Amino acid sequence: MEDHVYRVIEITGSSQSGIEDAIQTAVSRAGQTLRNLRWFEVVQTRGHIEGNKILHYQVTLKVGFTIDDANAGA
Helix, strand or coil: CCCCCEEEEEEEEEECCCHHHHHHHHHHHHHHHCCCEEEEEEEEEEEEEECCEEEEEEEEEEEEEECCCCCCCC
């Protein structure tokens, strides 16, 4: 197995449908601008309530991605 170095960022996704959809929304959006996404960890869940109804689920994730090898192009 190769040695990997990971960068970790924290992002928050939201959804009207549920927690799993909020996670997928966050990961999909992060994947549009970041490469080599490898794992995520849910660190917080919360929601937005209005009129005694849940309007949005919000999930904060730590997302890990591998850093490109500086010698990859050499």
